[in-house]
Amino acid sequence: MDRISRLPVGVIETILCLLPIQEAARTSILSKEWRYHWIKIPKLVFIEDQFQVSTDRAELSVSNKPSKRRKKAKRSKFFHAICQVLLIHEGPIHEFTLEMQVDNSCVDIDHILLHLSKKNTVKMLKLELDDMYDGYRLPFSFFSFRQVTEMYLYDCTLFHDPSSYEFPCLTTLYLRRISTYDKTLIRLLSSCPSLKRLSLHSDGATIIGCGGSTIVDLFECLPLIEYLSVRLYTVECFKPERLPKKLPTTLVHLKCLRMKFFCFSHKHGLPFLVPLIRSSPNLEKLQLVMEDIDWPDEEDFGSFTLEDYSDIMFEHLNELEIIHFGDTENELDFVKLVLAKSPVLKKVRINPHRCIDEDEAAEILKILVCDCTPCASHVVDISVGKF
Known part of the structure; x- marks a missing residue:
């Protein structure tokens, strides 16, 4: 028996988690001892761009770019591989990542999330679904991940709002280009009583302000927040109001504040930043990422x-x-x-x-x-x- 095979099972699983899932699966041919190691790894990462399939050269276009037919075939094999892995997987799945482009394949993603929600062991969920149009509509099974502690959502839509749900263990939430209603976002944040890290990188084009929610409502949902990264234009998603000199909720736990696309001459710039700073007495790090364009004709707001x-x-x-x-x-x-x-x-x-x-x-x-x-x-x- 070789040295690696004599390593503790936990160490072997850690090594396999560092490999792409296809490479991890190939270790099953090394020996009898290695045959079933890979089906027990707790971290599964599926990235469509890195997924490799064996295809006939005849299927390649003259320009050496994938044809629609080839792309569809690869997508089908990609989903088939994910389903096969999930079906034979043994033990808990603690981390699950899916990165791909979304078209009409949403039903397959729905099935994957439903399967994972039934296992109820996922602690880190990352969905990076590149869609410049409608975005992937999160299914109802999304609200069943009650053990999740970290969640990363890219290009997703959330418009249904169940009457009762909660993410009691969620401490980290990253939202980028998520499409939703202001009231639904407030409801989502309110359902995360343990939330400590929030990245909200959406704006008025994706968060639809129709529920009358205000910025004050937003921060009332974040009593334990320690790290906050937010785009200035997120302010435009909420009901216009004159912000108080200091927020009613003191963010005593906030240590790091990151403002993206910030501009002092923007009408929401200082009126948003200053009350936030005043309400964060224990702030240790402040980062401003300024709007990287010229503002020669910008109106002077003071x-x-x-x-x-x-x-x-x-x-x-x-x-x-x-x-x-x-x-x-x-x-x-x-x-x-x-x-x-x-x-x-x-x-x-x-x-x-x-x-x-x-x-x-x-x-x-x-x-x-x-x-x-x-x-x-x-x-x-x-x-x-x-x-």
Whole structure:
């Protein structure tokens, strides 16, 4: 018996989990001892682009690109392989990943999710379903994954809302281009009492605001949130209202805040960011990914001044990062504010907009270092440049 075969079963399963599922299956021919190892691995990953099938050369088009017929045949074999694996699999499935393009194959995905929900052992579910049109409509079996702790949904739609459901163990939720109603999203978040990490990368084009939900309603669903990544345009999905100076719900657990497509001149920029910061007393990391386009004709929704936000304090902030920094007056003043109001800040990273050259980046760094040294001498790492 070889050395690898003498390894503990748990170690062998870990090794097999690192292999593509087809390669893991091929280990069954190594020996009798290896014949059934792969059907017990708890992590299953199916990626359509990496799925290999043996085909006749005659099926290839002249341009060496898959024909519709060949693509359909490959899709059929892909689903057949998934079903075969699920049928012979023994033991719990803790992690399940499916990455593919969606067309009229949704019924096959429905069957897969139904099978997994009946096992009720999945702790990490990832559905990356590339569909630029309607998106994959999540079936009712989706609400049966009560043991799931991590969920990643790409290009999915969620428009039905069962009267009663809950994801009691879910701590991490990643939503990208998910199509739903504002009230359904609020209902989903409310059903996750243990949620600590949320990435909400959708906007008004996918989240339909018809239920009268507000941003305040959104944050009331996140009492335990520790990590929050959200697009600025998500704000447009909710009922327009003047945000309070501070949110009614204090996000005492929030340690990391990431804002994508942020813009100080956008009408929802500062009115959304500032109350959120005021309501996050224990924030440790702040990252702003600025809108990476030029805004020469953008309406001025009010200039940023230090006096307007003199009450803000970043008591626990130790890292600030701004990506696509545009060197506008508002952006520079905001950095100065953070430097002045962050007594434990250690690291500042400024990634300039593509239109800013090295000389301009050096000038920005000079301004920050010279102007803010008296109030930010504790900062040990401040850099401006491409990284």
